[in-house]
Amino acid sequence: MGDEASGDGGPPVRTALPEPTTAASLPSQAQHGRRATVAVVGLGYVGLPTALSLHAAGHLVIGVDTSEPRLGDIRSRRVDLLPSHHGRLSAALHDTGFRLTADPAAVAGADAVIICVPTPVDEQLVPDLHALTAACSSAVAHATRGQLLVLTSTSYVGTTRDLLAEPLTARELRPGTDVFVAFAPERIDPGNPAHSPDRTPRVIGGVTPRCTELTASLLAGTASSVHRVDSPEAAEMSKLWENTFRAVNIALANELAENCLAFGLDPRHVIEAAATKPYGFMPFHPGAGAGGHCIPCDPHYMLWQLRARKAASPLVEAAMTAIAERPALVAKKAREALAARGLGTTGSRVLILGVAYKPGVADLRESPALEIMDRLAAWGVTVEYADPLVPLLDRNGVVRRSIHDPGALDWDLVVVHTVHPGAGLDWLDGGPAVLDVTHRPTVAISGAAV
Structure with missing residues (x-):
């Protein structure tokens, strides 16, 4: 998934596109500059950039999403994308080679189907496979001979065989002969243009070597390079390894930051010093x-x-x-910061600065800020927030609006949670008490930090 053919957001340069052909001919098509018809199932934060990347690379794209409101947001451009992707979306919406539909049967007319649906966990931290199972079942039901089916959603080891290869076999469509099946995990870092998909290698593992090569041919123009592995399971595990590595190091960074504070040290300075080592160290920053x-x-x-x-x-x-x-620890630290000023929780005014889960995006999914707000409110704190990318926040039926000018109001405590690019923090200097949970060098706060 990437942005190679139209990095400036302008319309792609197209050659004449042929009628849809079988997936088996994709390599020869690519060699001669001819393109395929690709259906992208699921147009969320992964699927929409994927569809736009494929369109920018010259493919005919059918974007499939069963949510009509989501399709409406895409058509009206009310979506969270990189600036270059907004340009691509505008170009795509004016091109007959880019079609949006809520009809799952539309995938039957495609040479290739790419499945990009969410794979969350429930409240018990158990995988919620409903969306993935439904999308794969529909793709199998509408699969046609010669079609390439590629799963990109992160899931357990064996998902591609369980949900695609084996059901296709039950339909007497043999993977590697009648149809082609692979896993190619998405690698998208929302809001970060430095890590756009076209600058990122793509891992691909097919059910057979032929499946791998066909997938590589399709996706090669949307990634910096392609790395082939010998099975879907290896590709599935590679994605789990990547993000588990990050999770373990984030937990470690949070713990070491607390250790620094126990010694009266600023974690950000210690991280900067450790990061000067040119080998054997990768900086991770603590947070909420x-x-x-x-x-x-x-x-x-x-x-x-x-x-x-x-x-x-x-x-x-x-x-x-x-x-x-x-998040519970951060809420506790906020309560302790209020107590250190002689304030109880009931009636205290606390501002959460930034509620999106990371800088540069409006995404609230699993944001620690939400639990922090809930806990503080349960203790009687009057909680407000300021986030220019999240104008409205509906939490448990309570709708809040982002504070437009937080510096014009009095706060007992400001919890710095997410600092978006270009955000001004001068109003915090010498002002309210501040609990900075980012510990990042870009957050320069002096005078009132706690």
Whole structure:
């Protein structure tokens, strides 16, 4: 998934496109500059950039999403995308080679089907496979001979065979002969243009070598390079490994930051010093927890599967527990900061600065800020928030509006949770008490920090 053909957001340069052909001919098409018809199932934060990347690379794209409101947001451009992707969306919406539909049967007319649906966990941290199972079942039901089916959603090891290869075989469509099946995990870092998909290698594991090569041919123009592995399971595990690595290191960074504070040290200065080592170290920054769709969820797919096999992963279990407990610790630190000023929780005014789960996006999924707000409110705190990317916040039926000018109001405490690019923090200097949970060098606050 990437932005190679139209990095400036302008309309792609197209050659004449042929009628849809079979997936088996994709390599020869690519060699001659001819393109395929690709259906992208699921147009969320992964699927929409994927569809736009494929369109920018010259393919005919059918975007499929069963949510009519989501399709309406895409058509009206009310979506959270990189600036370059907004330009691509505008170009795509004016092109007959880019079609949006809520009809799952539309995939039958495609040479290739790419499945990009969410794979969350429920309140018990158990994988919620409803969307993935439904999308795969529909793709199998509408599959046609010669079609290429590629799963990108992060899931447990064996998903591609369980939900695509085996059901296709039951339909007497043999993977590798009649149809082609692969797993190619998405690698999207929302809001970060430095990590756009076209600058990122793509891992691909097909059910057969032919499946791998066909997928590589399709996706090569939307990634910096392609890395082939010998099975879907290896590709599935590679994605779980990536995000579990990040989760463990985030938990470690949070713990070491607390250790620094116990010694009266500023964690950000210590991280900067450690990061000067040119080998054997990768800087991770502490925060209020881990938000978004990946880090709080993906490792639980592996842990869930391991438990079923009576296998243990104690280090990962401990890291995920620490991550889950982090927002409660931040709320406790906020209460202690109020107490240090002689204030109780009831009636105190606390501002959460930034509620999105990471800088540069409007995404609230699994944002630690939400639990922090809930806990403070339950203790009687009057909680408000300021986030220019999230004008409205509906939490448990209570609708809040972002404070437009937080510096014009009096606060007993400001919890710095997410600092978006370009945000001005001068009003915090010498002003209200500040609990900065980001510990990042870009957050320069002096005078009133606690």
